[in-house]
Amino acid sequence: MIVELGHMALVIALVVSVFQTIIPLYGTACQQPRLISFACPAAIVQFTALVLSFGSLINAFVASDFSVANVVDNSSSLKPMLYKVAGVWGNHEGSMLLWVLILSFFGASVAIFGANLPEILRARVIAIQGLIGASFLTFIIFTSNPFVRMIPAPIDGRGLNPLLQDIGLALHPPILYLGYVGLSTTFSFAVAALLEGRVSRSWARWVRPWILAAWVALTAGITLGSIWSYYELGWGGWWFWDPVENASFMPWLVATALLHSVIVLEKRNALKRWTVLLALVAFAFSLLGTFLVRSGVLTSVHSFAVDSQRGIFMLVLLSVTIVGSLFLYAWRAPAIESSEIFFFISREGALITNNLFMITGATTVLIGTIYPLFLESISGEKISVGPPFFESTFVPLMVPLILAVGVGPFLTWKRDNLVIVVKNVFFATVCLFMVFVFLWGVPIGAMFGLALAVWLMLSVLTEWAHRVRLFRVSLFSSLSRALVLPRSAYGMSIAHFGLAVFIFGAVGNNFYSTEVVRYASPGEKIKIAGHTLTFQSVNAGKGVNYDSYVGKFVMENGQVIESERRFFPIEGQQTTEVGLCIRPLGDIYTVLGEAVARNKWTIRIYYNAFVVWIWIGSFLMSLGGLLSFLDSRLRIRLQGSCAIIR
Amino acid sequence: MSNRKYRVTMLIGCLAFIATAVALVLIAFEDSVVFFFTPTELQSKQINPERRIRVGGLVEDGSTQRGPSDAEIRFKVTDGNTSLTIRYIGILPDLFREGQGVVAQGYLHNAVFQADEVLAKHDETYMPRNLATAIK
Numbered sequence: 001m002i003v004e005l006g007h008m009a010l011v012i013a014l015v016v017s018v019f020q021t022i023i024p025l026y027g028t029a030c031q032q033p034r035l036i037s038f039a040c041p042a043a044i045v046q047f048t049a050l051v052l053s054f055g056s057l058i059n060a061f062v063a064s065d066f067s068v069a070n071v072v073d074n075s076s077s078l079k080p081m082l083y084k085v086a087g088v089w090g091n092h093e094g095s096m097l098l099w100v101l102i103l104s105f106f107g108a109s110v111a112i113f114g115a116n117l118p119e120i121l122r123a124r125v126i127a128i129q130g131l132i133g134a135s136f137l138t139f140i141i142f143t144s145n146p147f148v149r150m151i152p153a154p155i156d157g158r159g160l161n162p163l164l165q166d167i168g169l170a171l172h173p174p175i176l177y178l179g180y181v182g183l184s185t186t187f188s189f190a191v192a193a194l195l196e197g198r199v200s201r202s203w204a205r206w207v208r209p210w211i212l213a214a215w216v217a218l219t220a221g222i223t224l225g226s227i228w229s230y231y232e233l234g235w236g237g238w239w240f241w242d243p244v245e246n247a248s249f250m251p252w253l254v255a256t257a258l259l260h261s262v263i264v265l266e267k268r269n270a271l272k273r274w275t276v277l278l279a280l281v282a283f284a285f286s287l288l289g290t291f292l293v294r295s296g297v298l299t300s301v302h303s304f305a306v307d308s309q310r311g312i313f314m315l316v317l318l319s320v321t322i323v324g325s326l327f328l329y330a331w332r333a334p335a336i337e338s339s340e341i342f343f344f345i346s347r348e349g350a351l352i353t354n355n356l357f358m359i360t361g362a363t364t365v366l367i368g369t370i371y372p373l374f375l376e377s378i379s380g381e382k383i384s385v386g387p388p389f390f391e392s393t394f395v396p397l398m399v400p401l402i403l404a405v406g407v408g409p410f411l412t413w414k415r416d417n418l419v420i421v422v423k424n425v426f427f428a429t430v431c432l433f434m435v436f437v438f439l440w441g442v443p444i445g446a447m448f449g450l451a452l453a454v455w456l457m458l459s460v461l462t463e464w465a466h467r468v469r470l471f472r473v474s475l476f477s478s479l480s481r482a483l484v485l486p487r488s489a490y491g492m493s494i495a496h497f498g499l500a501v502f503i504f505g506a507v508g509n510n511f512y513s514t515e516v517v518r519y520a521s522p523g524e525k526i527k528i529a530g531h532t533l534t535f536q537s538v539n540a541g542k543g544v545n546y547d548s549y550v551g552k553f554v555m556e557n558g559q560v561i562e563s564e565r566r567f568f569p570i571e572g573q574q575t576t577e578v579g580l581c582i583r584p585l586g587d588i589y590t591v592l593g594e595a596v597a598r599n600k601w602t603i604r605i606y607y608n609a610f611v612v613w614i615w616i617g618s619f620l621m622s623l624g625g626l627l628s629f630l631d632s633r634l635r636i637r638l639q640g641s642c643a644i645i646r
Numbered sequence: 647m648s649n650r651k652y653r654v655t656m657l658i659g660c661l662a663f664i665a666t667a668v669a670l671v672l673i674a675f676e677d678s679v680v681f682f683f684t685p686t687e688l689q690s691k692q693i694n695p696e697r698r699i700r701v702g703g704l705v706e707d708g709s710t711q712r713g714p715s716d717a718e719i720r721f722k723v724t725d726g727n728t729s730l731t732i733r734y735i736g737i738l739p740d741l742f743r744e745g746q747g748v749v750a751q752g753y754l755h756n757a758v759f760q761a762d763e764v765l766a767k768h769d770e771t772y773m774p775r776n777l778a779t780a781i782k
Contacts, residue, residue: 234740342656344656356660360664360667363667364667364671381681382682383680384679384680384682384700384751385678385679385680386680388674388677389674389675389678392673392674392677393667393670393674397667397670517717517735517736517737518717573740573741576740593737602736602737604736604737
């Protein structure tokens, strides 16, 4: 019964979203305030309907209702409660439902928190959200309905892929989706601006919190995904340039570019068309990501062919969005007047540099990700593009970008003098050379990368010191300056510092990690990166829905690291639980392989240098974005918007 | 500098930048693209032993052997017609099983494939992309 209610709510959401699109758009076209005011309640009703629908699906999973096909395929009565709930979005249908739920959440947020927006703009934004919602709801209802019944109902389900039975996977998709789908709001704002035919500084202020919200969630989501793959897959790495990872990384790059270009728009009333275009492209990338991950085209052409309905539907959706929005852009953008002259040595110059590199970076990642698909579908030749490609294209592009990140915040708007800037980063640059000298003899890449990271950290700190006039005025007045600095200033500093920490971790990890693979019997000692581990014992264990072997390793200081091999009988699958000893300089990471003889096991031990700094840096970036998001200066009231309502 | 001149300079700068990026991509493609072959295709081709390639097929039943030295494993993959011996040092993926599909990445030396990476299918319904077409 509850399942039917959820199904019904899903259909209601579709109907509402269609009206949510048509009525406000018609209302704005013929200036009918009553039709325009239909937008907000519709968005809230759509969200409520989807909450009910999603709630009923959760209920079906929690209650292990095996008359629902989706529950049978992705759950079992033995599964721990947390994973019963997480199993809702651990599969295609459920995760698409989560996708539209979050989409409607953003639509409803614009309705509820968008009181500062002009009525017409808000109505248009909500209408576009409704349009996206309507397309995806159609997709779900016709190709991926999670509420399909299975009759007769089996006694138990087939269980969830054990790799997905993990806290990381319970958290990662919802947060990642918040970011992915959050970009829909900026897309809607851009489309609304194009419909209006004008983009103003106020528009930049209105859209910025939404970009920040999406960016923060996207950053955190990607980080969580990386952490999950680090400890769950047992391959020792934190980023594999896997197409699925790239699918989330490309929107991130574009969103980062957007985040910076919108600042230029806000402060200098420039880069109008470019910013609108970026907002369109960012969402196009997140749709592309959804298509790549959800259509099955990546995991196998095979599964794409078997279930081509889904893939083709999404491909059509993707093309319509891209072609449609670019067409709208080509038609309306010339109406947006914009004429600015930039000087390279200026704040906006640095921000444009950021944009240039971010977009080029995103393009190289795009080429590496989809070229193999193209080649195979055209010539049948099968290739794979792995980390070496991305390391030799994307990474070099980031070096000048990092320089711009360090220098940019010192520059004034309009035009600055390079000499003054060089003076400002002088201290940091001196330290850069000291790091060079200190690291002399290590691999050149490590030396360069680590020095660059240190340079960036110092220049961020110097910039902060400049702002509070540290050592130029009394310490007390510096402190009081520090307290009244706007949150967005701290946001920027923390995010840039986070980037530096991330680079430090990533470079260090790349150059100083080592691994040992061998057979070992309990009692043997293994040396790695200056540590001596004792492989103590292997014991049989038992979990709620699995059997396991637990290997015990002991560090020289007595710390015990446990690494497991689990066997899940329901799913008929094996997983590896990595043993981890997290340390600031490098994690010790142990994997227990299979038994090769009595009391002899294959073991693999990694020393993953600096890996923890990668996560810390990423979360700092996210935190910086969050601080900017909370800056009260962004919450301006209806000021200046009367000019926009024509 | 006049506006026009400035714009032209900026444009040239951007074009030079894009050209650099394109060059980077092309050079990288030359070096880092990994081609996929089936054991049958390998027989008829001369593959440079320096070149990293991928080989895919089903693991032959009863072909898995453990070597005497550290964590060395040998197994054969087949595409139905030809089989190829693969040598790998390390822990095989959790989903590695005889009779199932795998993709190995590495170098071909004297008819033995030295793998530095072995990928197995992800779950019951997944088959490595290249393999699905190779077996058919």
